[in-house]
Amino acid sequence: MIVQAFELLFLGMGSVFAFLALLVLVMSAMAVVLQRFAPASPDDAPMSPLLSENMDSDAEILAVAIATARDASNRHVSGC
Amino acid sequence: MIVQAFELLFLGMGSVFAFLALLVLVMSAMAVVLQRFAPASPDDAPMSPLLSENMDSDAEILAVAIATARDASNRHVSGC
Amino acid sequence: MIVQAFELLFLGMGSVFAFLALLVLVMSAMAVVLQRFAPASPDDAPMSPLLSENMDSDAEILAVAIATARDASNRHVSGC
Amino acid sequence: MHALLDGLMQLWHETGIYLASQGDGWKSVVMVLVCLVLLYLAIKKEFEPLLLLPIGFGGLLANLPGTAEFMTAVPDTTRGAEAMGAFLGIFYYYGIESGLCPLLIFMGVGAMTDFGPLLANPKTALLGVAAQFGIFTTVIGAVLVHLYVPGVDFFDPSNTLLSEPQQVLRAAASIGIIGGADGPTAIYTTTRLYRELLGAVAVAAYSYMALVPIIQPPIMRLLTTRSERAIEMKQLRPVSKLEKILFPLVVLGLCAALLPSATPLIGALMFGNLARESGVVQRLSDTMQNALVNIITIVLGLGVGMKLSAAAFLRPQTLGILALGLLAFAVATASGVLMGKLMNLLSREPINPLIGAAGVSAVPMAARVANKVGQEENPHNFLLMHAMGPNVAGVIGSAVAAGVLIAVCSRLAP
Amino acid sequence: MHALLDGLMQLWHETGIYLASQGDGWKSVVMVLVCLVLLYLAIKKEFEPLLLLPIGFGGLLANLPGTAEFMTAVPDTTRGAEAMGAFLGIFYYYGIESGLCPLLIFMGVGAMTDFGPLLANPKTALLGVAAQFGIFTTVIGAVLVHLYVPGVDFFDPSNTLLSEPQQVLRAAASIGIIGGADGPTAIYTTTRLYRELLGAVAVAAYSYMALVPIIQPPIMRLLTTRSERAIEMKQLRPVSKLEKILFPLVVLGLCAALLPSATPLIGALMFGNLARESGVVQRLSDTMQNALVNIITIVLGLGVGMKLSAAAFLRPQTLGILALGLLAFAVATASGVLMGKLMNLLSREPINPLIGAAGVSAVPMAARVANKVGQEENPHNFLLMHAMGPNVAGVIGSAVAAGVLIAVCSRLAP
Amino acid sequence: MHALLDGLMQLWHETGIYLASQGDGWKSVVMVLVCLVLLYLAIKKEFEPLLLLPIGFGGLLANLPGTAEFMTAVPDTTRGAEAMGAFLGIFYYYGIESGLCPLLIFMGVGAMTDFGPLLANPKTALLGVAAQFGIFTTVIGAVLVHLYVPGVDFFDPSNTLLSEPQQVLRAAASIGIIGGADGPTAIYTTTRLYRELLGAVAVAAYSYMALVPIIQPPIMRLLTTRSERAIEMKQLRPVSKLEKILFPLVVLGLCAALLPSATPLIGALMFGNLARESGVVQRLSDTMQNALVNIITIVLGLGVGMKLSAAAFLRPQTLGILALGLLAFAVATASGVLMGKLMNLLSREPINPLIGAAGVSAVPMAARVANKVGQEENPHNFLLMHAMGPNVAGVIGSAVAAGVLIAVCSRLAP
């Protein structure tokens, strides 16, 4: 059993690494290709950590992080 | 088979016609009866194509068409 | 059968009484204990029947009664 | 040409008009009229429209001649995909026969209910006890009707699984629970005990709940004096958040300790209430009160409507059920008011007996009625919040009563 | 070490790359490309994205090699928990094969639809009749294709339950209903008659509905004169609330009287509409139009996507279905316009024949197209509300047509 | 009178008090206390209340003595309507054992997740790889515990379908996946591999996710220098809409190519994300993030709670699972931080190793923790968006790890 568990470790970490490393390659390639042929339009929001400097509460920082997603639900909950 | 397909054509168009023609008759009769005994109150919105004249965008025209229905969902989506 | 129906009457009313009487005891005890060790904070809304005196419509009285519950759904329905 | 005429003839033999004119077809027409009356009451008279509109429409769909295969076929999971059932049949089988829909609606009720008025004045819970008297007297009434009213019996000889006393007691319990004035409780109990009556019991329960403003006031006036009705009650104390959070756990604990058969109803109600009062799962509480309860109401209404079949509804029993249901409401109201008088006599603080009538449940209609009748005598009398105590206690009381009925009737010897 | 290599080898033999390179694996790759095209059309071209995005993604998931066990296994209730199916398979089985999803979406459509324009000008319903001609001519076309186009046939010899004529007629009816220009109706009809075609029929129906602004205008211009297109119609009368409430009941009554097999579709549509117009169940109507229809759209889209399997889709029949579906839309449009011209000739009040094209359904796109083509000739011409009459009549018309197809094809002798 | 006493006696023998005092009844009482602790943590300490409140309440309901028939009976579809199951049992069977609920929640997670920070800095995905090390070392740890810790074993001799090594590996994998710090992934994996542990695994996973702000900081501080923690990272580049739309398709494509067993999780996640980013199905995306995910959370929570039975939970194994789960979180955090240090050494651009700890998932809590620990050293350091990259990569990483665990453990020879 212990052998199989180590086998799982190698196969598993190998698969996860292979998967995400390939994903890194594809994402990087995509970024290069798209920036050449379809550059980001000005309305694509930049993700600025500096924006956060004016924030004072923990909750506001979180709000940026999961911004759009919680937006919808917050609006729903707060009713307006 | 081809005979059966033509049979379907006649039965089908006959049924659709019978159904909707009867519906026309009933709706017309209902309109006459209701306008006599229960006339439309002033708050029943008239459906004025003239209303549309002031509209400039395609989207606004559509908005009238499916007015109330989408109302609810738009309000829901826009949160307010 | 009629005997069993009367049996149901006694068992049933007995159970309901036992249940709710115990609940009364527990609620009363809880109120005493909590008011000593964790008194109600000022933001716990008092339930004032006097509040209702200024109300003129039946609907508004109802609105108080089932306040929070319907709040959510009303906001949802009215869109704001 | 001949084939075409044949096809036309076959289509004709499948039309509702043709089928309604054959054999028992006229019964379907009568049921369609009954359902149209339900829709009229729901839309024009606003009789509990959230339930009676789907029930009435489901009844319409179920009684259209020749549509059973497309509408009301119930799934038969042992036969695989060939028998997966149709529209209403699926709703009925998975939603109602399983008990899920009434429980999920009760969860939504819990999330919508503020037990604060009960916590502020615990002893008003006893008014919610008295009002359950209507349930059990009606059970006796139903047995008497079965025994002594010719033509009305609650026994189906073709049902070989249950003996006559078993069937009669189960039917009587299902009828009695109408007096609980609580839709989900009535539907849940009837599906556990005697499904044949589901349509009539649900219709009676919701109709009489809608009729509370008509049924209760005369009884309330009859049993109280002017001065009793004018009694003002002292303002309710504030209730802390912690009490409201502990309340659902306490109720569930008592239920588990005393009456396990009531835990599905009480458990669902209290889960919804804990989600509401805990304050940490606002999203879930909102969904229970809105999207979820609305979806389930549609499923429940259409599924219950399916049980309004001519064979089950157009029988003298239905008249018996309607009469007994009315009796149940009346007795419950009277018991609540009389208990209110008694408590007023015994209690240090004044208690307006009118709030006893709110113990029947029918939240929040019955509390509103108590408030209104009180204001007729004394315009400065605001009983609404005081009546909410017995009102929500009545919800718990009828769920407990349902638990007893289910426990006792399920284990009756044959 | 040896075990590790073994494990690696086994993982490799389970990879999509390995499986796609074996036997018929390439077909899956082709289907993945087809689904990516669907997603492109949904996202970039906004072709009915609410349906085509889930359908396309469901198709992707269903065609990934080696995932059948995790993705598309269909429940087999006779075998208990061991065969409860997987993700998409459960959606397909309980949501679509049961007929529930298309009916619940139709309920939502009913709750979103204002039949006022039809009630204000009832005779425009006849334009909704004419447009159904596309359905039935396409049925004939499909039979002709089966008989005379080599390589394209709608008969599966391995299906021993249905004879060749039965299969061909059912398939032809499923293809014809694409001309109804109504997604839920097309999906419901196909699941009742010939499920093998579900993927292709659904994709064709929604794609052509999205293409209405491209398919219809040339036909409309070809069949009308400039002066006809410029005809202005007189303002619609106001419609009372009572008429709108009675309308769904009248439609359901006619349906029950004449064509029980159409009651599931018509019943669901009219339940939604009654909930909308009654005004007393706003909560339920809102939920039908939002949370419920959205949830069901997700389930329906993914479930329909599952039927985009290579075995079912990569066949010459699919090209036949796409061609016949286009024919159906074209004939329906032409019939509607020609009927509009005839009615304009016979009627006292002027009728712009363009609104006949809206009789195909495809609500509200087709009405919008009629309005736009009309404004090209006469900028003061506002046909939108007038076109909504035939538009919504077309929804009812195709549901009735679906009822006839289901009734006749279900009882064909073998 | 005698009958009445008999009835009373029978009711008494059904009470929870009586049953809890018999035989193993006290275990139920202990479990009730465990569930009350869970509710306390959920409500007072706000430990992932959206999940732990329903799980705790479901556990309460499941452990009330004498309620199995009304509460936890699981459907047995082969036996027809007689065995359709009860409240929680239905939720568990159709919602969890089927895999649907975790997948639908993952769909909602996808619709809520912005993968922009990962796209802006792709190589941070490698930090999401390192953090999965916690999963696999814990698998080894669980096997060691089984072999060498007396009294704690993960083998049920009464299970004749699976051999000892199969059972132990499956249990170890289910425990290891706690280290994925992702509720739906942990629940899905455990239902595929070893359902007996579902209750303990789910409770451990959500509890430790809530404890991330307590577990992670000491490890992060131990493994990094002050100057490393103070490293500022350069602003992320803007990411185009097209990149965000292509991302879910790319991830699904890789998953299908390499690891079909991970497609249900990855597919559901990416469907939700595509619905979000495509911008054309806003209604569906909203519903996935709100009504649908809320409804499913209720069903999942109550269903998982049902598995907190005394027989399954009150065993030494549970302590083992809790200890191993903590180990998994700690190793995952350490691996992520160490990988961050390595990347900082090798990379041209500075990388703050703290963001490596966010690779464990626990979105967005872990990213928030990284930001906070970073600001303790350098108040001008805003790591939040940078930490979101490894954070969301960790979600994908653990879904891939789950796919490997499911694939390998499912095909182990007996």
Ligand code: NA
């Ligand atoms: Na009651």
Ligand code: NA
């Ligand atoms: Na149509």
Ligand code: NA
């Ligand atoms: Na993770």
